[in-house]
Amino acid sequence: MSNFIVKKVAVLGAGVMGAQIAAHCVNARVPVVLFDLPAREGAKNGIVQRAIDNLKKLNPAPLGNKDDAALIEAANYEDNLDLLKGCDLIIEAIAERMDWKHDLYKKVAPHIGPNAIFASNTSGLSITALSEGFDADLKSRFCGVHFFNPPRYMHLVELIPTAATRPDILDQLEGFLTTTLGKGVVRAKDTPNFIANRVGIFGMLATIHEAEKFGLSYDVVDDLTGARLGRAKSGTFRTADVVGLDTMGHVIKTMQDNLADDPFFAVYKTPDTLAKLIGAGALGQKTGAGFYKKVGKDIQRFDPASGNYVPGGKKADDLVGRILKEKDPAKRMKALHDSTNPQAQFLWSIFRDAFHYIAVHLDTIADNARDVDFALRWGFGWKTGPFENWQAAGWQQVATWVKEDIDAGKALCNTPLPAWVFDGRDGVHTPEGSWSPSRQAYVPRLQLPVYQRQAFRAPLLGEGAVDGSKGGTTVFEDESVRIWHQDDGVLILSLKTKMHVIGQGVINGLAKAVEEAERGYQGLVIWSADAAEGGAFSAGADLQSMLPVFMSGGLKAIEPEVAKLQQAHQNLKYANVPVVAAVAGLALGGGAELMMHAARRVASIESYIGLVEVGVGLVPAGGGLKEAAVRAAADAKGNDILQFLKDYFTHAATAAVSKSALEAQKMGYLKPDDVIVFNPYELLHVAKSQVRALADAGYRPPRRALVPVVGRYGLATIKAQLVNMRDGGFISAHDFKLGSMIAEIVSGGDVDAGSLVSEQWLLDLERKAFMELLGHPKTQERIMGMMQTGKPVRN
Known part of the structure; x- marks a missing residue:
């Protein structure tokens, strides 16, 4: 077995995705060079440098440690193409335009090393079309590698080969993405928008269509299609705002441009409201307004009828809430299907649309049903995938209901479900593998060396594989x-x-x-x-x-x-x-x-x-502060312990x-x-x-050893800072009391600086402070507040 070691990665394009992919490589201790165009004014690497500086400001943070931004090497296409020779993996992440990508490929191709893997982070363009113009050798080392945004947090990466991509290249890349970058890899076929965006964006379009049909407002739809369905709690429209309405519009356009013969083509029309919002520059979270807009502390929703923002916050009907609480998936689906409540009918309709779509398209977009489920779980934050939901709710019964709706003209198109749906099966996932219509077989999971490290791989309903709560x-x-x-x-x-x-x-x-x-x-x-x-x-x-x-x-x-x-x-x-x-x-x-x-x-x-613990008005009393004192003394190696202790104190006193x-x-x-x-x-x-x-x-x-502590001297120094914070109005009197107690424990109490104390001495100080606070009315207020609301009380 040959080792595939990625010594260095190049990322081409310092936009939102490129910069964050580079950041995640740095998180994983992989050296990375980030390229973009030379700046017209000032330093030539100005564009890249600004992107690197911006990484420190983004939230959620792309970097695990902000200081690591300095480890990203900045480069431009004019002066630094020779750096590509030393890179084992080159990821292109520029704007989604075939002509721009081809221009860039012509420029970089002569500088790519003979064994390097070249990949495009396109979200939906044809990988085969992108590889046109490469010689046969480079074609064999080229594929799609589609990260989801934000790349540090989203588990999914889609790997898309062309007919010319060497299989060993894909296996090597899958190993690197899985272990080094921590991703869940799904292999997709080279079809527009691949798997997750194809099915996920179709789902959003179908949801918008059905919401209009049943007259439901965006806030109600989001309440219905979020956490209650085991999906991202942002629901449908809030998710679109987070992704960016322009990005969503772009993915929809890819479907319009490339899927004219798709039976669901009519659904790929850009919704009028979406077009209106994009036209007005309301692109979602990044512009401060989209389907929603924050006004002061209130979240308002767009009202298509009036064209204005109106108060939001409407919730699902209680009846539907009760149906969704039903634990048995078959009973839950039957209740939605049979109910006359418009919200329940809406939910049945979006389930039906999704099942219809994935059954019709499975053989063309994915190798097997497992890849569709993982793509939606890891790329869209669903707890269970669409095929898993169908199988759990009773395969044949649900298939019959879907067929009835298609025959009655209630579905989004009249294409029948494929014959394999009705061949007597009770699902698509079995212990032997997951169903592949294109192979007419159940396909087991890949057994690459990287997966030998996963005793319990991501579980899949119906697979019967042992999960970690039952194995061993x-x-x-x-x-x-x-x-x-x-x-x-x-x-x-x-x-x-x-x-x-x-x-x-x-x-x-x-x-x-x-x-x-x-x-x-x-x-x-x-x-x-x-x-x-x-x-x-x-x-x-x-x-x-x-x-x-x-x-x-x-x-x-x-x-x-x-x-x-x-x-x-x-x-x-x-x-x-x-x-x-x-x-x-x-x-x-x-x-x-x-x-x-x-x-x-x-x-x-x-x-x-x-x-x-200070959040509930207590101090740590399970040995955490004792360990802080022990670690500070070890870190100091004979130097002034207080310099090392201050950070530990601050973290505990501010509940960082x-x-x-x-x-x-x-x-x-x-x-x-x-x-x-x-x-x-x-x-x-x-x-x-x-x-x-x-x-x-x-x-x-x-060895059980005595711990040198800073004693009264350290306590006085820390307390002086606390007095300033209290008198400046930064902390309350009770916070001051808590801070003083934490300071006393980590300092070792009322002893001389440099005294040696036992761990038990420090534990006794922790316990004494904890007990005193437990009897304090302000602490009791904090504990009750936290237990009732889950939020810290500031008193």
């Missing part, structure tokens, strides 16, 4: 945790509580897992099955479960529980086998503390880590949360030797390999 051999399980293994010498602890919050059951589970791991395993990994599906590592302590204890035994009853949590974390830190925390998503409060006590952390790039694992490393929540992984499906594999590496190297727990 269970050693112990209750409602809070599961302790299990995969017969490879590494024990796994998975949390089962909602958002993986830490209550008594999890604390007991931690103790059990450490004991079990020490008895017969190389080490322990803390990993939960939904980590890859946007779950949380742990959202912290379970405040709800503390209520009954508090109600029955008052404050006194809580203190032993806090001591137990501290002890559980200490046992983790000093376990005789390595414990590795596999972190993805939220690791807040107690979740951050749990992770900090592991021997090592393996974190997904999308990890949001912080000690956030990292916006990426890279930022968490900078903040000190992750250590320099912790591992950052880009593909969340590879988290478990990498965490286990870390356990083995530590075990193979003869792991011993850290």
